[in-house]
Amino acid sequence: MGLKHRNRWALLLALMMALMGVNAAVGEESVTAYEAYLAGGEAPSLAQRYEGLFTIGVATSPEVLRDERAAALIAANFNSLTCENQMKADAVLDRSASVRGGDNTRAKLNFSKAGPVLSFAQEHGMKVRAHTLVWHSQTPRWFFAENWSNLPSAPLVDRATMLQRMENYIRDEMEYVNSHYPGVVYAWDVVNEAIDPGMGHPNGLRTEGNLWYDVIGEDYVEWAFTFARMYAQPDQKLFYNDYNCTQFMKIGYLSTLLRTLHDKGVLDGLGMQSHLGIDSPTVSEYENALTQYARIGITIHVTELDIGTADNTPLGQMKLAYRYRSLLARLEMLKTRGGYDIGNVTVWGLRDDQSWLNSPAEKKYPLLFDKDYRCKPAFFGALQDASIPLTSNEAKLQEAVEKLGLDKLNGQEGASVNVYKTLNQHNPVMVQRFGADPWAMVYGDRVYLYMTGDEPVMGIDGVPRTNDYSNITTLRVLSSDDLVNWQDHGSVAAAGKNGAAKWAANSWAPCAAWKTIDGKDKFFLYFANSGGGIGVLTADSPTGPFTDPLGKALVSRATPTCALVTWLFDPAVLVDDDGSAYLYFGGGIPNGKAEDPGTARVVKLGSDMISLDGDPVAINPPWLFEDSGINKIGDTYVYSYCSNFNVPSSGSAQGFQSGEIVYMTSDSPMGPFAYGGRVLQNPSVYFGVGGNNHHCMFEFKGQYYITYHAATVDKAMGWGAGYRSTFIDVLNLNEQGLPALSKGTYEGVEQLKAFDPYQTVPAATLASLAGAETALVNEADKTAGTGDMLVRSTAPGGWIGIAGVDFSQDGASGLKLTWISEESAKIEILLDSLESDPIAAIDLPAAGEARSELFALPETVTGTHDLYFRFTQPNVSLLSWQFFSPLQGQ
Numbered sequence: 001m002g003l004k005h006r007n008r009w010a011l012l013l014a015l016m017m018a019l020m021g022v023n024a025a026v027g028e029e030s031v032t033a034y035e036a037y038l039a040g041g042e043a044p045s046l047a048q049r050y051e052g053l054f055t056i057g058v059a060t061s062p063e064v065l066r067d068e069r070a071a072a073l074i075a076a077n078f079n080s081l082t083c084e085n086q087m088k089a090d091a092v093l094d095r096s097a098s099v100r101g102g103d104n105t106r107a108k109l110n111f112s113k114a115g116p117v118l119s120f121a122q123e124h125g126m127k128v129r130a131h132t133l134v135w136h137s138q139t140p141r142w143f144f145a146e147n148w149s150n151l152p153s154a155p156l157v158d159r160a161t162m163l164q165r166m167e168n169y170i171r172d173e174m175e176y177v178n179s180h181y182p183g184v185v186y187a188w189d190v191v192n193e194a195i196d197p198g199m200g201h202p203n204g205l206r207t208e209g210n211l212w213y214d215v216i217g218e219d220y221v222e223w224a225f226t227f228a229r230m231y232a233q234p235d236q237k238l239f240y241n242d243y244n245c246t247q248f249m250k251i252g253y254l255s256t257l258l259r260t261l262h263d264k265g266v267l268d269g270l271g272m273q274s275h276l277g278i279d280s281p282t283v284s285e286y287e288n289a290l291t292q293y294a295r296i297g298i299t300i301h302v303t304e305l306d307i308g309t310a311d312n313t314p315l316g317q318m319k320l321a322y323r324y325r326s327l328l329a330r331l332e333m334l335k336t337r338g339g340y341d342i343g344n345v346t347v348w349g350l351r352d353d354q355s356w357l358n359s360p361a362e363k364k365y366p367l368l369f370d371k372d373y374r375c376k377p378a379f380f381g382a383l384q385d386a387s388i389p390l391t392s393n394e395a396k397l398q399e400a401v402e403k404l405g406l407d408k409l410n411g412q413e414g415a416s417v418n419v420y421k422t423l424n425q426h427n428p429v430m431v432q433r434f435g436a437d438p439w440a441m442v443y444g445d446r447v448y449l450y451m452t453g454d455e456p457v458m459g460i461d462g463v464p465r466t467n468d469y470s471n472i473t474t475l476r477v478l479s480s481d482d483l484v485n486w487q488d489h490g491s492v493a494a495a496g497k498n499g500a501a502k503w504a505a506n507s508w509a510p511c512a513a514w515k516t517i518d519g520k521d522k523f524f525l526y527f528a529n530s531g532g533g534i535g536v537l538t539a540d541s542p543t544g545p546f547t548d549p550l551g552k553a554l555v556s557r558a559t560p561t562c563a564l565v566t567w568l569f570d571p572a573v574l575v576d577d578d579g580s581a582y583l584y585f586g587g588g589i590p591n592g593k594a595e596d597p598g599t600a601r602v603v604k605l606g607s608d609m610i611s612l613d614g615d616p617v618a619i620n621p622p623w624l625f626e627d628s629g630i631n632k633i634g635d636t637y638v639y640s641y642c643s644n645f646n647v648p649s650s651g652s653a654q655g656f657q658s659g660e661i662v663y664m665t666s667d668s669p670m671g672p673f674a675y676g677g678r679v680l681q682n683p684s685v686y687f688g689v690g691g692n693n694h695h696c697m698f699e700f701k702g703q704y705y706i707t708y709h710a711a712t713v714d715k716a717m718g719w720g721a722g723y724r725s726t727f728i729d730v731l732n733l734n735e736q737g738l739p740a741l742s743k744g745t746y747e748g749v750e751q752l753k754a755f756d757p758y759q760t761v762p763a764a765t766l767a768s769l770a771g772a773e774t775a776l777v778n779e780a781d782k783t784a785g786t787g788d789m790l791v792r793s794t795a796p797g798g799w800i801g802i803a804g805v806d807f808s809q810d811g812a813s814g815l816k817l818t819w820i821s822e823e824s825a826k827i828e829i830l831l832d833s834l835e836s837d838p839i840a841a842i843d844l845p846a847a848g849e850a851r852s853e854l855f856a857l858p859e860t861v862t863g864t865h866d867l868y869f870r871f872t873q874p875n876v877s878l879l880s881w882q883f884f885s886p887l888q889g890q
């Protein structure tokens with residue numbers, strides 16, 4: 001056991017003593033908050049640390065707050081919120097309502113974007129900095145144009161009209177916010193970024209690209225503050241907000257402006273945005289500037305703090321932590337000893353991956369939390385924790401890195417492997433590949449998911465091209481009996497020259513069913529040949545191999561009533577209680593018919609499931625887009641679908657929005673169907689990534705679930721190219737037992753049963769992986785449908801994780817592995833956390849072909865744990881694993 005391990009035990013011991021109220025001194029050192037956190041303890045609250053000194057804020061958005069883990073972090077650490085974008089003019093001003101409103105001096109406002117943030121603050125007893133009223137940026141040109149025209153050439157209004165517009169806008173916004181969210185807003189950023197010394201104006205005003213200046217003139221700043229003072233609540237403070245506040249020229253111009261406005265009684269404070277660099281300005285430069293402003297007698301808020309760095313190494317992040325620590329220490333000192341009126345420090349974003357400083361070209365790591373919601377060294381720097389050195393000396397910073405074991409931690413977590421899903425998250429179901437349009441089929445005690453095989457297309461520049469679905473010829477198959485650990489069955493080669501249905505160019509949006517025919521269970525997989533027809537594949541097992549029994553489409557444009565269906569796709573299948581089966585499909589909007597496209601169809605299937613029994617009949621779902629779904633709940637037939645994107649923003653007559661999953665009901669499988677209700681909002685609502693949606697509702701072991709997709713992994717990879725991943729969540733039911741509005745989450749569903757490690761487990765059965773891929777054991781299986789899959793490491797530190805594994809009381813003392821590796825390799829076994837010490841490190845001899853061996857474990861493993869297999873090098877393939885208990889015959 002090395003020194004590090006002994007340190008770790010000392011830490012744990014000290015932590016336990018601290019928790020037990022025993023004096024925490026062990027030897028000469030006491031446990032810092034960071035050390036306690038790394039040993040598994042809770043992090044302290046940032047807001048509490050500065051209680052009584054200044055409020056601690058974070059810039060956020062409804063999308064971030066909808067993520068429960070983010071919301072919990074925010075509630076624990078902050079007591080002030082800023083809308084990162086939702087209270088800017090472009091989010092608040094409602095052009096179509098303004099045009100309809102007919103008053104050329106009074107724009108209509110809309111707070112639906114800001115609402116969730118304001119409500120969150122209200123519910124959690126937090127305060128809000130309202131950002132921002134008057135700004136040259138993120139303010140639409142039509143707000144300055146005659147009759148709210150959005151034509152680029154539309155004439156702008158005169159100064160008098162614009163001053164009226166400004167007054168109405170400021171009054172209406174303040175009145176709305178103060179009446180709907182009384183007491184929530186404590187600070188208004190009245191004017192943002194009006195000074196730019198580089199433009200040559202004698203008072204340093206921003207004269208270019210600034211329509212406020214163009215239309216009203218230099219005094220627009222003062223007018224804004226005058227109106228704001230008129231309509232703000234007496235206890236609300238009015239701020240001027242700006243960046244580069246430490247720049248020599250800016251200090252001069254800013255001081256003059258602030259002093260003038262303060263003397264007139266219309267301004268209370270300066271918001272120093274504080275988008276800082278990793279080396280500059282120095283904390284002393286910052287203090288000097290702040291001192292000049294504080295001397296005016298105004299309040300200072302640090303409104304948009306982030307410290308730009310692209311260095312995510314432990315040392316780079318320790319340096320960042322030092323910057324945060326020294327800045328916060330200086331602010332605290334200025335407040336307590338210098339008597340400066342510093343009222344708030346706000347960080348501009350929660351997690352690194354959400355920072356506005358990121359660009360496609362470069363990832364930045366400037367904030368207090370990482371993409372996995374973990375507190376970074378910078379968090380403990382902001383807390384002024386003793387574990388962060390108060391020096392820029394690199395050797396000292398490196399020492400701190402080593403003392404905390406951050407170098408080790410980083411190696412283990414694999415700085416080199418990107419983690420897109422932790423084991424606490426049960427969504428998306430698969431991160432090793434993309435998979436969309438999920439259909440769930442229950443067979444035996446397992447759920448099988450069939451998905452469109454979204455396959456990234458890379459440009460020659462190495463940048464992924466936007467998913468246009470045109471190359472998709474496979475269908476992904478997963479199965480699970482606990483809904484958290486999924487076995488990867490690979491992909492069915494469905495269409496194209498290597499697919500079962502060679503006549504079809506594409507395989508999209510599958511659905512599946514099974515039926516006992518002549519005493520044998522038969523499986524049917526229906527898919528869309530892009531928007532031009534529906535094919536069917538059959539098999540003797542749910543995972544194939546699948547073949548095409550017809551050699552042509554089952555439904556085509558030649559099928560009666562189908563010639564004019566815009567998109568002949570997206571099948572859904574129902575096998576009714578009496579054994580008769582029905583296929584639902586169609587979508588798309590004939591010109592001008594968005595409200596009633598009339599392009600959905602239902603047809604009875606022949607008893608062989610591969611023929612039609614009669615002609616398709618129209619269904620008339622309001623605002624249909626695509627994505628048919630079908631369920632029978634009790635005696636009610638529930639037809640569900642995705643609404644199109646032409647629904648007015650005020651909602652449809654039925655009360656749903658664009659791109660939502662909604663449903664209709666009927667007492668007959670063939671209809672007619674009547675509108676029933678909403679099921680799922682657009683993924684943009686839950687995950688901040690929009691696009692189409694596609695769902696399936698199903699029952700499994702007495703509970704209803706919904707599967708759907710969202711391009712979250714694609715977004716997390718920094719692609720934004722529309723490649724989709726599948727999710728599963730609980731489906732809510734109303735009092736009638738019919739679907740009710742449900743919620744998309746990263747947490748997903750609860751694991752239905754403990755995982756049994758005492759069976760031969762195909763290695764491609766997992767809750768998540770990183771730095772690893774799944775692949776066919778035999779490449780030859782490729783054309784035959786799915787085949788046995790293995791897991792292969794692609795990077796040092798790659799891993800697979802299996803959730804909730806029950807080793808039972810007797811425990812496991814042996815482990816049988818089957819692997820392939822050209823070189824000798826090592827597999828580490830870890831329990832519960834990738835940061836824990838491995839319970840075993842197993843040396844695997846080189847094996848050019850699959851080789852199995854039983855290994856003794858250094859200690860018996862009992863109880864229930866998350867289980868990880870971690871590879872120390874790439875190109876090691878694991879085919880299967882199985883634990884043995886001491887009592888088992890081995």
Ligand code: XIL
Binds near residue numbers: 085273356
């Ligand atoms: C930024 C947001 O963070 C981005 O999401 C948005 O695209 C552009 O604006 N100064 C400000 C903030 O006052 O409003 C800006 O916020 C960052 C610079």
